[in-house]
Amino acid sequence: HHMDVVTATPKDWSIDPFAGTIxxxxxxGRGALDMKGHGIIQLMALIALKRAGVPLTRDLVYIGNADExxxxxxxxxxxERHPDLVKGIEYVLTEGADTRVEQGKVRWFGIDVGxxxxxxxxxxxxxxxxHGSVPLGDNPVERLVRALSRxxxxxxxxxxxxxxxxxxxxxxxDQSGQAKIWLSNAAAALKSKAGRAWLxxxxxxxxxxxxxxxxxxxxxxxxxNIIPQEASAELDIRLLPDEDTVAFRRTLERLIADPKIELxxxxxxxxxxxxxxxxxxxxxxxxxxGRLLPGVPVATPISAGATDxxxxxxxxxxxxGIDPWLVELKESRxxxxxxxxxxxxxxxxxxxxxxxxxxxxxxxPRREGAAGR
Numbered sequence: 001h002h003m004d005v006v007t008a009t010p011k012d013w014s015i016d017p018f019a020g021t022i023x024x025x026x027x028x029g030r031g032a033l034d035m036k037g038h039g040i041i042q043l044m045a046l047i048a049l050k051r052a053g054v055p056l057t058r059d060l061v062y063i064g065n066a067d068e069x070x071x072x073x074x075x076x077x078x079x080e081r082h083p084d085l086v087k088g089i090e091y092v093l094t095e096g097a098d099t100r101v102e103q104g105k106v107r108w109f110g111i112d113v114g115x116x117x118x119x120x121x122x123x124x125x126x127x128x129x130x131h132g133s134v135p136l137g138d139n140p141v142e143r144l145v146r147a148l149s150r151x152x153x154x155x156x157x158x159x160x161x162x163x164x165x166x167x168x169x170x171x172x173x174d175q176s177g178q179a180k181i182w183l184s185n186a187a188a189a190l191k192s193k194a195g196r197a198w199l200x201x202x203x204x205x206x207x208x209x210x211x212x213x214x215x216x217x218x219x220x221x222x223x224x225n226i227i228p229q230e231a232s233a234e235l236d237i238r239l240l241p242d243e244d245t246v247a248f249r250r251t252l253e254r255l256i257a258d259p260k261i262e263l264x265x266x267x268x269x270x271x272x273x274x275x276x277x278x279x280x281x282x283x284x285x286x287x288x289x290g291r292l293l294p295g296v297p298v299a300t301p302i303s304a305g306a307t308d309x310x311x312x313x314x315x316x317x318x319x320x321g322i323d324p325w326l327v328e329l330k331e332s333r334x335x336x337x338x339x340x341x342x343x344x345x346x347x348x349x350x351x352x353x354x355x356x357x358x359x360x361x362x363x364x365p366r367r368e369g370a371a372g373r
Contacts, residue, residue: 001039002068045355072308096321112321114302170299271314324351
């Protein structure tokens with residue numbers, strides 16, 4: 001887990017954001033959800049096993065690193081400087097983002113198994129500066145706008161990965177009518193005009209089905225009447241986990257179609273992260289979730305955002321992300337990185353059960369006839 005948190009402004013909170021106050025059945029404070037609360041649940045599970053004298057068949061490693069909130073720097077530095085400590089670790093279990101609870105109903109229990117790759121680029125074009133009243137025909141802004149128009153109009157290919165297909169099937173469980181049919185068989189839905197339009201019409205599903213290119217930062221002249229010497233645009237590109245970066249760069253250059261426009265990288269790219277669905281830990285999590293949440297499907301989302309999981313996966317271990325609690329979607333979206341972040345004591349108890357039972361499945365004593373554990 002990562003120990004660092006984002007900033008908090010005390011005057012915007014109803015309580016001290018760094019006091020860890022227990023009030024109204026909740027633990028309040030920055031990091032309760034992201035992700036000090038998760039780290040404490042992990043620690044409590046290890047302490048519980050130790051106090052109970054449970055004989056372990058595997059080593060359990062507890063890692064708390066800093067600086068996840070600034071580009072996953074903490075885990076990246078850790079695996080680079082301490083490869084001896086990571087070597088031999090089979091699995092990493094850390095934060096996730098998509099167990100869905102709405103109006104008291106658990107729609108699915110999420111095991112995050114992948115992450116789109118952040119591939120930021122900056123387009124730079126130089127021209128001839130002059131007064132805007134007498135254009136010289138070499139305005140870099142015009143060249144940039146034309147290239148951006150081609151990029152914005154381009155529709156990246158749609159691909160249904162096995163993890164996303166399973167994620168959609170889990171969503172279908174509590175749907176009805178045509179939505180249930182399309183989510184249950186997304187491959188078939190994508191072949192029909194209506195099904196494709198419906199699946200891609202929702203922003204979250206669209207982002208999971210294709211690589212996205214989003215222009216964000218634009219820079220040109222600082223004055224209305226001056227044609228700038230240089231203009232630039234930054235692109236937030238999120239690649240599907242298995243996207244071929246060389247081939248995609250060629251596509252981007254073809255869309256730009258202007259030799260005067262240079263394409264520069266912004267930062268570097270995290271390792272590929274897409275975990276398999278048929279491992280011992282994945283099956284253990286399925287079994288435990290099935291016992292704690294009978295009848296609730298297990299979903300396998302991939303994240304469109306960025307975490308430090310790719311750096312763990314890139315170092316060798318198979319990595320999964322979970323939410324060890326059942327927090328309402330609305331509350332989670334409001335509280336994570338927001339004001340009055342909190343986690344109920346009941347959810348801490350749920351998380352402790354989830355972790356203890358999972359660790360017993362993976363590292364507890366084997367019972368006769370329990371080969372499937």
